[in-house]
Amino acid sequence: MGTSPASCVYSVSLPAWILWVHKWATTELAWTTFPESGWEEVSGYDDSMSPIRTYQVCNVREPNQNNWLRTDFIPRRGVLRIYVELKFSVRDCASIPNIPGSCKETFNLFYYESDGDTATGSSPAWRESPYVKVDTVAPDESFSLLEAGRINTKVRSFGPLSKTGFYLAFQDLGACMSLISVRVFFKKCSTTIANFAVFPETATGAEATSLVIAPGACVPNAQEVSFPLKLYCNGDGEWMVPVGSCTCNPGFEPATTDTQCQACTPGSFKYKPGEGSCYPCPPNSRTSTRGANVCPCQSGFYRADSDSPDSACTSIPSAPQNVFSTVNETSISLEWEDPLDPGGRDDIIYNVVCKKCLSERSMCTRCDENVDMTPRRLGLTQKKVVVRNLQAHTRYSFEVQAVNGVSGKSPGVPRYATVNITTNQAAPSAIPTVHLMKSTSDSLSLSWLPPERPNGVILDYEIKYYERGQALSHTVTAQHSTARVEGLRSATPYVVQVRARTVAGYGRYSIPMDFSTSVHSDPQKSVQDQLPLIVGSASAGLVVIVALVVIAILFSPGVKVYIDPFTYEDPNEAVHEFAKEIDISCVKIEEVIGAGEFGEVCRGRLKQPGRREAVVAIKTLKAGYTERQRRDFLGEASIMGQFDHPNVIRLEGVLTRSCPVLIITEFMENGALDSFLRLNDGRFTVTQLVGMLRGIAAGMKYLSDMNYVHRDLAARNILVNSNLVCKVSDFGLSRFLDDSSADPTYTSSLGGKIPIRWTAPEAIAFRKFTSASDVWSYGIVMWEVVSYGERPYWDMSNQDVMTAVEQDYRLPPPMDCPMVLHQLMLDCWVKERNLRPKFCQIVGNLDKLLRNAASLKVVTSTYSGDLLRIGGTLPGHHRKSLDSSQSDIARQHVSQTLPIRV
Known part of the structure; x- marks a missing residue:
C-alpha cells in the first residue's frame, strides 16, 4: 500500500526494468498467462540497480496472436472507481525486418470482477466477455532495435465496481512489447478541516463527475452554527461546496491555522462563540484560569445586568x-x-x-x-x-x-x-368642593370643607358668584364653612366659587360649581324670566352618490396591456383575436429539429402572398391530444401574439383548422442561449456578452411594461439568431408548487419541471411571482451568460440551494467577470424584492456600460465557483482548476473576509 497526493494506491507492482538487458532472476510474480507461448516473465534491474520482474511478449512473426496476461486477485476495499497506471515499452514495427503486416503497436486492458479469488487457468474464459474492456492502449513513443527502450506511462480508469475485488488482464494481438509496472490506485479526498469542522477521508464516486457527500463534525471546543455539516468530494479528489458551519465556543479562539479552537490564556477571555480572538480582560477585572468566557470584576467594581461581558467593570458614582x-x-x-x-x-x-x-x-x-x-x-x-x-x-x-x-x-x-x-408662610390651598344645601327663588344655602393645607389660621372665606353667561360677579364673606347668598333672581343658574384667607392672604378658588334658584311662588308672576324653549328644525336634501363600476382595459398611446388568454371561455376565440390564421398551403415542413412540451419542433418555410419566403420554426401538437392540451398549446400562441418587440420571439401565425395544429414562429439559427454559449466557450468579447444581456433586459422591460410576468426566465428559454440577437421565449404555461415532491420544483400543469435555482425566494416560499421575481431570474441569466452556460450552483441539490440563498449566500462572479456586472447581479438578488432594480434601470445601466467600455475592464478577483456571502466569500468548487499556490491564496483571502460555512 502506497500513497500519493489526493489518491490512495494499491500497487500490483512490476518494479522498473530495462528492456533486452539480461539480469539474474528474482522472486517470480507468477501471473496467469494464456497461452504459455505468449507473455513471458523476465527479471532484471532498474536504473537504481534494484531487481525487478516484468512481462514481455514479441511473437510478431507469427500471425493471429491472442496472448493474455492476468494479475492476481486485487481487493476492491470498498472503492467504486479504480485508476491503473501502466509503464511499458513497445518496439516500432517498422524497425523489425521481414515481418507480416499483422504486427501491432498496441495492447488491450481488461478487468474482471469477482467476489473471491476464484479465477483459474481456464476460468473465466479468455475472451472479451466476461472480461470488461477498459481501453486499447497505444504508446506515445516506440523504439527501434538500436535504441534503448522508451518507457511510456498511461493512466486509465474504470467503474463503478460492486464486487469484493477484481483482476486486471492484458491482451496482446501481435505486438513486441514489455509491461514494466502496473500501479492500481483510487482517488480520495483526504481528511480535512474546514471552518472548524472535520471531514473524514472520502473515496471519490463511481464516475469522474460524481459528487460524494461527506458528513462533518465540529472540532473540539467548537459548536455548530448551521447544519447539516457536509462537504462534497468531486471525482478529482478535491473538496467543494461546503454546507453548514461550526465556530469556536466561548472561551476559545481559532488556532493559527484555523483548524482547531484553543483556550484563552490567563488574563484573557472570549464571551461569545465565533471566530474572533480572545481579548485582554476589561479594565477593573481579571481571571487566572484558561478558557475563560468572562473576567470577574475586582473588589468594589461591578457590571450591570445589561452590560456585556466585554464591558469594563465600573463603580458607583460619588455624590452630586x-x-x-x-x-x-x-x-x-x-x-x-x-x-x-x-x-x-x-x-x-x-x-x-x-x-x-x-x-x-x-x-x-x-x-x-x-x-x-x-x-x-x-x-x-x-x-x-x-x-x-x-x-x-x-x-x-x-x-x-x-x-x-x-x-x-x-x-x-x-x-x-x-x-x-x-418653608415660608403660605396661603391656604384650594377649597376641595362646594355643596348646595338649599335653594329658594332668591337665595342659595352653601357649605364646603376647609382646605387640606390651611397653612395657618383661617380668618374667613370669600364666596364669589355670578349669573351664568354674565361677566359681572359679586362677593360675600363668611366666618365659617357655611353661607347663605341672598338677593338672587328666581329660576336663574349661578356659578359659585369659594376661597379661604389667612394672614398670608387668599388661597386659590375652588372649581366653579353651577347652582340654580327655584321658581317664584306668586302664581301671577310672569314667566318671562323662564328660559325660552328653542326648537330647531333643519331640512337637508338627500345626497345620492351613484357609483359607476366600469371594467375596461384602457390603452394609452403607444402602451399595450397584456390580457390573459385563459380568461376566455373559448380558447379559439382568444387565439383568433391575438394570432393570425395561416393557410396550410403557405407552410412547408422540411425537417424535425427537436421535441417540445406538446409535440415535435420542426424547421420549415413560410411563403405568404405578397411576402418573401422565410425560414420558420414550426411547433406541432401531437396526435391524441386532450382538449386541455389543445387549450394550453393555443394559449402559448395567444400570449406570443400580443407581443411585438425585437427581443421577444415573434409569432408568425397559427394553423388551427389543419391536422396537426401548428404554431409558427420566427426561426432562431443558434438555438437556446445556454447550449450556444457552452459550444462557444470563451469566443466572445465582454462587450458582445453585455450586448446579449442588454437585448434580454430590453425584452423583459417590454414584457414588464405590459404587466406580463414570465415566471421561467432562464438561458435555456432565450433563443439566439445568426446575428447574436437574443430573444425571450417560452410563454404561457401555468405553474404551481409541487409540495409533495422531495425535490421541490415548480411544475407546469403538463408536468414540466422548473428548477429552483432560477426562482426568487418569495416565489418559492409564497408563490409571489412579480416583475421583481423576474429580475431575480434575470440576475441568474446574467451569471449563465458570463460563465458561458455553466449550471447555476453547479451540482448542489435544490434543497442546498434554497438553504444557501436563505442564508444570504449568492453566486460568485464567474471567471474574468467585470466587477460592474457582478454588482448588477447582486442587485438583482437582493432579498427584499422592492429594493431590486426595475428592468428599465437595468437596460439603462447596460447602455452606460456599452458606452463606457473601460468600466468593463475592471475584473473581480473572487474565484469562480466560490459561493459568495454578502460581505465575504466561501471556498469551494472551481470551474477552472487552481494550483496549490492559488488555493492557498484563496484560503488566505477567505480568512480575512468571512469564515468558511460548512
Whole structure:
C-alpha cells in the first residue's frame, strides 16, 4: 500500500526494468498467462540497480496472436472507481525486418470482477466477455532495435465496481512489447478541516463527475452554527461546496491555522462563540484560569445586568455637587451639578428623597405622598426638580442621590448630598368642593370643607358668584364653612366659587360649581324670566352618490396591456383575436429539429402572398391530444401574439383548422442561449456578452411594461439568431408548487419541471411571482451568460440551494467577470424584492456600460465557483482548476473576509 497526493494506491507492482538487458532472476510474480507461448516473465534491474520482474511478449512473426496476461486477485476495499497506471515499452514495427503486416503497436486492458479469488487457468474464459474492456492502449513513443527502450506511462480508469475485488488482464494481438509496472490506485479526498469542522477521508464516486457527500463534525471546543455539516468530494479528489458551519465556543479562539479552537490564556477571555480572538480582560477585572468566557470584576467594581461581558467593570458614582435651593412659600426648587466621579459610566440618574423634620432635634421622616415633585422623584435625567405642596413654616431635608447602572450591585446605600430647607408662610390651598344645601327663588344655602393645607389660621372665606353667561360677579364673606347668598333672581343658574384667607392672604378658588334658584311662588308672576324653549328644525336634501363600476382595459398611446388568454371561455376565440390564421398551403415542413412540451419542433418555410419566403420554426401538437392540451398549446400562441418587440420571439401565425395544429414562429439559427454559449466557450468579447444581456433586459422591460410576468426566465428559454440577437421565449404555461415532491420544483400543469435555482425566494416560499421575481431570474441569466452556460450552483441539490440563498449566500462572479456586472447581479438578488432594480434601470445601466467600455475592464478577483456571502466569500468548487499556490491564496483571502460555512 502506497500513497500519493489526493489518491490512495494499491500497487500490483512490476518494479522498473530495462528492456533486452539480461539480469539474474528474482522472486517470480507468477501471473496467469494464456497461452504459455505468449507473455513471458523476465527479471532484471532498474536504473537504481534494484531487481525487478516484468512481462514481455514479441511473437510478431507469427500471425493471429491472442496472448493474455492476468494479475492476481486485487481487493476492491470498498472503492467504486479504480485508476491503473501502466509503464511499458513497445518496439516500432517498422524497425523489425521481414515481418507480416499483422504486427501491432498496441495492447488491450481488461478487468474482471469477482467476489473471491476464484479465477483459474481456464476460468473465466479468455475472451472479451466476461472480461470488461477498459481501453486499447497505444504508446506515445516506440523504439527501434538500436535504441534503448522508451518507457511510456498511461493512466486509465474504470467503474463503478460492486464486487469484493477484481483482476486486471492484458491482451496482446501481435505486438513486441514489455509491461514494466502496473500501479492500481483510487482517488480520495483526504481528511480535512474546514471552518472548524472535520471531514473524514472520502473515496471519490463511481464516475469522474460524481459528487460524494461527506458528513462533518465540529472540532473540539467548537459548536455548530448551521447544519447539516457536509462537504462534497468531486471525482478529482478535491473538496467543494461546503454546507453548514461550526465556530469556536466561548472561551476559545481559532488556532493559527484555523483548524482547531484553543483556550484563552490567563488574563484573557472570549464571551461569545465565533471566530474572533480572545481579548485582554476589561479594565477593573481579571481571571487566572484558561478558557475563560468572562473576567470577574475586582473588589468594589461591578457590571450591570445589561452590560456585556466585554464591558469594563465600573463603580458607583460619588455624590452630586453644589446642591442649591430656591424657596417660594411652600414650594422649593432644587438644582445640582454632576458628581465629581461618575464611576466610569455615563448612565447616571438622580433620585430625590424628601424628609420632614418636626423640630431641630427630632428625627426626620419621609414626606407624605401628597408632596408633589416635578418631573418626578426617582430616575431623573436632568439635574433639577420642583417640590410643591409642602407645609408652611416647616423644616425639610432633601437627599439628592446619584445612581448609575451598578448602584444596585453595591452593598452600601447610594452616595448623596443633603440640603436642609425651611418653608415660608403660605396661603391656604384650594377649597376641595362646594355643596348646595338649599335653594329658594332668591337665595342659595352653601357649605364646603376647609382646605387640606390651611397653612395657618383661617380668618374667613370669600364666596364669589355670578349669573351664568354674565361677566359681572359679586362677593360675600363668611366666618365659617357655611353661607347663605341672598338677593338672587328666581329660576336663574349661578356659578359659585369659594376661597379661604389667612394672614398670608387668599388661597386659590375652588372649581366653579353651577347652582340654580327655584321658581317664584306668586302664581301671577310672569314667566318671562323662564328660559325660552328653542326648537330647531333643519331640512337637508338627500345626497345620492351613484357609483359607476366600469371594467375596461384602457390603452394609452403607444402602451399595450397584456390580457390573459385563459380568461376566455373559448380558447379559439382568444387565439383568433391575438394570432393570425395561416393557410396550410403557405407552410412547408422540411425537417424535425427537436421535441417540445406538446409535440415535435420542426424547421420549415413560410411563403405568404405578397411576402418573401422565410425560414420558420414550426411547433406541432401531437396526435391524441386532450382538449386541455389543445387549450394550453393555443394559449402559448395567444400570449406570443400580443407581443411585438425585437427581443421577444415573434409569432408568425397559427394553423388551427389543419391536422396537426401548428404554431409558427420566427426561426432562431443558434438555438437556446445556454447550449450556444457552452459550444462557444470563451469566443466572445465582454462587450458582445453585455450586448446579449442588454437585448434580454430590453425584452423583459417590454414584457414588464405590459404587466406580463414570465415566471421561467432562464438561458435555456432565450433563443439566439445568426446575428447574436437574443430573444425571450417560452410563454404561457401555468405553474404551481409541487409540495409533495422531495425535490421541490415548480411544475407546469403538463408536468414540466422548473428548477429552483432560477426562482426568487418569495416565489418559492409564497408563490409571489412579480416583475421583481423576474429580475431575480434575470440576475441568474446574467451569471449563465458570463460563465458561458455553466449550471447555476453547479451540482448542489435544490434543497442546498434554497438553504444557501436563505442564508444570504449568492453566486460568485464567474471567471474574468467585470466587477460592474457582478454588482448588477447582486442587485438583482437582493432579498427584499422592492429594493431590486426595475428592468428599465437595468437596460439603462447596460447602455452606460456599452458606452463606457473601460468600466468593463475592471475584473473581480473572487474565484469562480466560490459561493459568495454578502460581505465575504466561501471556498469551494472551481470551474477552472487552481494550483496549490492559488488555493492557498484563496484560503488566505477567505480568512480575512468571512469564515468558511460548512
